[in-house]
Amino acid sequence: MATEHDSVAASIELLWQEPVIGKRGPRPKFTIEGIVAAATAIADEDGLDAVTMQRVAERLGTAKMALYRYVPGRAELDAVLLDRALGGPPASPEGDWRSALAAWTLALHERSLEHPWSVTLAQRPHVPGPGELAWYESGLRAMGDLPLSGGEQLDVLALLAGHAQSMVRQRAGGPHPELDLADRLGPVLAARSADYPRTSAAFADAARGGGRDAALHFGIDRLLAGVAALIAERTDRARA
Structure with missing residues (x-):
């Protein structure tokens, strides 16, 4: 079973590996950048929880096990995913x-x-x-x-x-977000302004002064x- 230390080492290797130039042998079918691009698209469309090795593999038209040649697991994928998102x-x-x-x-x-x-x-x-x-x-x-x-x-x-x-x-x-919150609170504060006078006054002042x-x-x-x-x-x- 992989330990946290193993995962950290694998993440470092993925994040900081130097590109290999002129390497002999068959060309890899996939690349880290291609895998990350697929994972990014899934996260943008359906959220981070939707990103699994299975979903990424399906998007690339391959079996999940084929991806482990390039990315050891989800933790390592997340590390590269974040770094590419930040740029x-x-x-x-x-x-x-x-x-x-x-x-x-x-x-x-x-x-x-x-x-x-x-x-x-x-x-x-x-x-x-x-x-x-x-x-x-x-x-x-x-x-x-x-x-x-x-x-x-x-x-x-x-x-x-x-x-x-x-x-x-x-x-x-x-x-x-503040405007949405004010809209939702509007009816409540209008009916209960005596109970929450400072909150009512603050939202009213923000609306008048453009401070939202x-x-x-x-x-x-x-x-x-x-x-x-x-x-x-x-x-x-x-x-x-």
Whole structure:
């Protein structure tokens, strides 16, 4: 029986294998990229739970056992599936660290929206591949001159990524989660506004001020403002 260590080793081999050039012998019938493309199509159409080795094999017109020559199992397939879904980050825009990290977070949100199931895979224990590590490298580069430890920089990325991905989860039911919630709550709050006065007032104010569905940008701004406050505090302390 394969152990967790075996699965990690197999995932690393799949994610980081170098392309073989000029190898002699019969050409493989399938490729990792082709298998991942089939799995991605199934996940996009029917959700992550629909992705099984059997379904992927059927989509490729082969028997399930034929795929194990290329992918040892579902855990290894998931690792490559996530890395291909994330791809690499876009080039960082010109500007300061705050604008670079804001753009990084928005780009991750947009990339995750293309394949919402990738959020589930990203939040499971997994082996990062070259695409995911490129996101790390890009985000860390933006903080290269900041008075933050390596661990703190990773924490900043974890907070930003977690916020972006939680917004993707919220949008799973539709493009305007706060508006949808307000519509569902409307009749309840109208009838029971005396019992929930603050909630009724907050939803009414959001509707008047156009503040609905702004949580993504609001969260990014507040997180980065918190980092900026920490940097200012350390700078002032160092000067003192």
